[in-house]
Amino acid sequence: MCQLLGxxxxxxxxxxxxxxxxxxRGGVTGDHTDGWGIAFxxxxGLRHFVDHERAVDSPVAELIRRYPVKSRNVxxxxxxATQGVVSLENxxxxxxxxxxxYWVFAHNGDLKDFRPRLHAHFQPVGSTDSEHAFCWIMQELSKSHAGVPTIDELTLTLRELAARIAPHGTFxxxxxxxxxxxAHASTHLHYIERRHPFASARLSDEDLSLDFSTCTTPSDRVALIATAPxxxxxxxxxxxxxxxKVFVDGVCR
Amino acid sequence: MCQLLGxxxxxxxxxxxxxxxxxxRGGVTGDHTDGWGIAFxxxxGLRHFVDHERAVDSPVAELIRRYPVKSRNVxxxxxxATQGVVSLENxxxxxxxxxxxYWVFAHNGDLKDFRPRLHAHFQPVGSTDSEHAFCWIMQELSKSHAGVPTIDELTLTLRELAARIAPHGTFxxxxxxxxxxxAHASTHLHYIERRHPFASARLSDEDLSLDFSTCTTPSDRVALIATAPxxxxxxxxxxxxxxxKVFVDGVCR
Structure with a gap:
């Protein structure tokens, strides 16, 4: 199973x-060894890193672990790999x-029989069911709204689109x-909202703790979404x- | 002036x-200090790195200098910055x-009065004249060809489009x-084709030489395009x- 982090x-x-x-989880505590990616x-603007090496020993992942990129949406x-070969475009x-x-999309699951015809301006570059579903979502969003809708309008449209895709597999x-x-769940997805007073957190996958009270201000709000806590x-x-669910300014709405 | 490398x-x-x-050239031998980017x-598939720090001391540029990404098109x-603020999206x-x-575009020059209306599915994210021109080129390409054209057909279309943009500034x-x-030039652009027998080359901007005969095979063909040699x-x-000009398999056609 793939792993998601937001x-x-x-x-x-x-x-x-x-x-x-x-x-x-990309090679040590999980067997997810067919590439990884992150977008900030x-x-x-967007920083977008993808790599088909294992996250645990990829030089690009090492850069991310050392480089203090700060972002409001990651x-x-x-x-x-379950569908599509192991290659950068997948x-x-x-x-x-x-x-x-820019719109950024990552998927965990299988949509083996979801291959709607794409007649508009979003075509997959790789061969995954995931990118095909993303292109269909972009196509349907662009058809549903003439210009940029509000976040609430987008949430309503995305809820309808997700409900049409989800029966085709795990989404x-x-x-x-x-x-x-x-964030949409078929099977596994968890979230947490961190806010004042911040406490210390200990990673599940590595022996590492961080006291968030030392690096936050009382007004900070941070939501994390992950396949497993x-x-x-x-x-x-x-x-x-x-x-x-939709997350805005660190809060689940 | 910006600097291009292909x-x-x-x-x-x-x-x-x-x-x-x-x-x-991003901070030592040139004053181009408003960010940089590279796409492989x-x-x-595509690896795309952008940074608004100076190339000469950006941690991401340091990764590129150390990490042996191999690519046929870079x-x-x-x-x-001449137009648009210094920010990642620019x-x-x-x-x-x-x-x-994926289509990748970089521009050196100014197109101050070229702001055609974009009515199709390519809209700029940032505020530069360059991204606006790129979106217009993508729009016109998608209108000119129903599906993927040959490289020669694309070259003909691009030649027409470039000729329509170039009078508006430096392109x-x-x-x-x-x-x-x-590659299209209004003012400054140079190229070289390297082929067997490969020789040693010395950088203009740093005291560094490389003997290409030690890291190539006789069939290798490499074309480089740059603002200045x-x-x-x-x-x-x-x-x-x-x-x-169009470059295919390391050869200028």
Missing amino acids: MNCNTPTDVRFSFTGFAQ FEDK IAHIRK CHPFVRELWGR NFLLSNGLALW LTCNEQWTAFESGQL | MNCNTPTDVRFSFTGFAQ FEDK IAHIRK CHPFVRELWGR NFLLSNGLALW LTCNEQWTAFESGQL
């Missing part, structure tokens, strides 16, 4: 602590532009346009099957 | 030697998807879809104003 915050936040534990929004993915997250905004996904982060001493909330 | 080869080739000299095709850019190269292929650009690399002991060819 972060949504009200202030640019360093994701290295969470990514360090998450990257262990910086305002409207999506990361570690891949265990690594999540995928990126497209719509309405003058856990993360999607962000830099303003909000949407990343820390072992905090209370994560499991998504129910079929739930689509 | 590489097109018939076999995946390490660009680190050329990038090392090129990156010196790996088959249809486009790099160092930015001296860093070249820009990327869009068309016909199931030196590099464009690649992973199969070919197109990157080496001081090889014969580079200057583009004439208004020329658009």
Whole structure:
């Protein structure tokens, strides 16, 4: 099974602590050895890193673990190939532009019989069911709204689209346009909202703790979404099957 | 002035030697200190790095200098902001998807009065004239061809489009879809084709030489395109104003 990690915050936040534990799942505590990727929004701009080496020993992952990129919206993915060969164009997250905004998508699951005809301007570059589903979502979003809709309108549309795809398999996904982060669960997805007073957290996948009270301000809000809880001493909330949640400014709405 | 670097080869080739000299222009031998970027095709897949720190001391540029990514098509850019603020979304190269292929574009020059209305599915994310021109090129390509055209057909269309944009300012650009690399000059652009027998080259911007005969095979073909010659002991060819050239498998056609 692939692994998903998302972060949504009200202030640019360093994701290295969470990514360090998450990257262990790409070859040490998990068998997800078919590539990985991460995308960081910086305002409207995007840093996008993909690699078909194992996250645990990829030089690019090592850069991410050391380099303090701060972002309000992050999506990361570690891949265990079920569909599509192991190659760079099949690594999540995928990126497209719509309405003058980048959109980032990562998927965990299988959609073996979901291959709708794509007649508009979003075509997959690789061969995964995931990128095909993402292109279909982009196509349907662009057909549903003439210009940039509000976050609430987008949430309504995405809820309808997710419900049409989900019956075709397992559809856990993360999607962000830099303003909000949407998360949908079929099977496994958990989230946590961190806020004042911040405490110490201990990673599940590596012997590492961080006292967030030393690197936050009282107004900071940070939401994390992951396939499985990343820390072992905090209370994560499991998504129910079929739930689509939207995170804005570090808060689940 | 911004700086452009392109590489097109018939076999995946390490660009680190050329990038090392090129990156010196982002803060040491040049005053191009407003960010940089590089994109490497790996088959249809793409690695895309952008940074608004100076190339000469950016941690991401340091990774590129150390990490042996091999690619057949590379486009790099160092930015001296003339239009648009210094921010990540304004860093070249820009990327869009068309016909199931990524397209990468970097521009050197100014197009102050070129703001055609964009009515199709390519909208700029940042505020540069360069990204606006790229979106217009993508729009016009998608209107001109129903499906993926041949490289020769694309060259004809691009020649027409470049001729319509060039009168609006200075339009030196590099464009690649992973199969070919197109280069257009208004003012400054040079290229070189390296082939057997390979010799030693010395960088213009740093005291570093490389004997290519030690790391090539007789069938290798490598073309490099740059704003100014990157080496001081090889014969580079200057583009004439208004020329658009296409490079395929390391050969200028």
